[in-house]
Amino acid sequence: MMAHDARMFFGSLDSQDWQPVRYWKPKEAGVSRDCAAVLTTAGSLTRFLERHFAIRLDVRLHDQFVDQARVDEASLLNSHMADSVLRRRVSLMHRGSVMFDAESVLPLDALPADLMNDLQEGKRPLGNLLLDRGLSLSRSDLGVVQLDMKGEMEGLHNGRWARRSVLRSPSGTRALVVEVFHPEMWKRIESTARRYSA
Secondary structure (H helix, E strand, O other), X not given: OOOOOOOOOOOOOOOOOOEXXXXXXXXXXXXXXXXXXXXXXXXXXXXXXXXXXXXOXXXXXXXXXXXXXXXXXXXXXXOOOXXXXXXXXXXXXXXXXXXXXXXXXXXXXXXXXXXXXXXXXXXXXXXXXXXHOOXXXXXXXXXXXXXXXXXXHHHHHOOOEEEEEEEEOOXXXXXXXXXXXXXXXXXXXXXXXXXXXX
């Protein structure tokens, strides 16, 4: 496992005003139809982006280590705070630019050893690894928010869109996934949408 830096990535996002997607109104939030589709897709995000916007993503693994779930994470995962989890932090890249950062929290009690090895290699997105193992996925508790960050994370992520959801497979493997999108993502999507509508 890699050495980790607790200051990396998002900090705790449990204080954010997460909006369940069934109640969220993209138009009122000033979000285009294409961008809203990215934020609310219930399937594999990486495959959705490749299919609809020709965005092929590479994984840059920053950090992976055994940790304990925080209160908000344990609640969403139906786990206990004392339970051990695998915490994974990656950036998803397209042609050398970061499209979004993602942090996954997977309870160790339901994590197969071979899947942990695949995650440790850091070459493929989590959703694709699960799907390619023949595991159908369900996504629950999907919420979105435009981040209102305070303190040391304010300048880094403030105002960016994020989404949070829980992935579950029939085998019992589950993961809480938070994705924070960089401005380059929306530029790429708008560029692609213009090209196909021209």
